Amino acid sequence: MGRARTLHPLHRATPLVSALALVTLLAGCADGGDSTGPAQTPAGTSSRTTGPPTADTGSPPGPGTTGPATTGTGPADTGSPVTQSGAAAPRCHTSELRAKIGRPSPGAGQRNFPIVLTNTTDRTCTVRGYPGAGFVDASGKQLGPDPKRSPDTPTAVTLAPGRSAWAGLSFASPEISGARTALPAALLVTPPDERESIEVAWTAGEVPVAGNESSVRLTVFQPGTGG
Numbered sequence: 001m002g003r004a005r006t007l008h009p010l011h012r013a014t015p016l017v018s019a020l021a022l023v024t025l026l027a028g029c030a031d032g033g034d035s036t037g038p039a040q041t042p043a044g045t046s047s048r049t050t051g052p053p054t055a056d057t058g059s060p061p062g063p064g065t066t067g068p069a070t071t072g073t074g075p076a077d078t079g080s081p082v083t084q085s086g087a088a089a090p091r092c093h094t095s096e097l098r099a100k101i102g103r104p105s106p107g108a109g110q111r112n113f114p115i116v117l118t119n120t121t122d123r124t125c126t127v128r129g130y131p132g133a134g135f136v137d138a139s140g141k142q143l144g145p146d147p148k149r150s151p152d153t154p155t156a157v158t159l160a161p162g163r164s165a166w167a168g169l170s171f172a173s174p175e176i177s178g179a180r181t182a183l184p185a186a187l188l189v190t191p192p193d194e195r196e197s198i199e200v201a202w203t204a205g206e207v208p209v210a211g212n213e214s215s216v217r218l219t220v221f222q223p224g225t226g227g
Contacts, residue, residue, distance in 0.1 A: 115166060
């Protein structure tokens with residue numbers, strides 16, 4: 001009887017084990033546990049990793065895709081500085097320029113003069129912005145304060161060999177303004193972004209140096225001679 005009790009539970013366990021094995025087998029088939037299952041998992045992994053390589057290889061941009069669009073804008077951004085540098089020649093240096101005071105133009109109570117810079121070299125260069133300017137006496141001492149700048153927008157002026165650019169110098173007529181005057185020997189002209197000046201003889205009479213409406217004003221460089 002002791003043996004019968006021992007063997008009877010074992011007969012009951014055998015169907016239970018078989019049932020569990022069958023359930024496991026069916027569950028594996030439902031989840032793709034056969035050859036179909038492993039194929040699905042790599043496929044999912046592959047779809048996640050194909051995105052970055054497409055962006056890196058610079059594939060043609062598609063609608064709504066950000067990776068290729070970024071790749072497409074790269075050459076445009078790189079090309080922009082090249083276009084600008086190609087359009088603008090190197091800056092003109094003082095040693096490459098000749099300066100003169102052009103023919104004055106009358107104004108209502110104003111005296112206006114063009115400061116003209118001419119490219120004397122065989123290469124193209126540019127000037128951009130305001131000149132430096134200061135009246136000096138025969139000993140080189142500056143007469144009056146530094147000129148003021150008019151509120152203009154500077155643009156680069158390209159000077160081919162022999163070509164010129166001009167900037168305006170103006171002040172109120174001393175006879176009308178009553179400002180204190182002095183007679184300069186020269187006007188020192190400094191090209192934009194340069195330190196060395198060009199001395200130009202001043203032959204246009206007295207200029208205001210102090211008192212009412214004594215300010216001298218400058219404009220930015222423009223193409224031509226201003227005449």
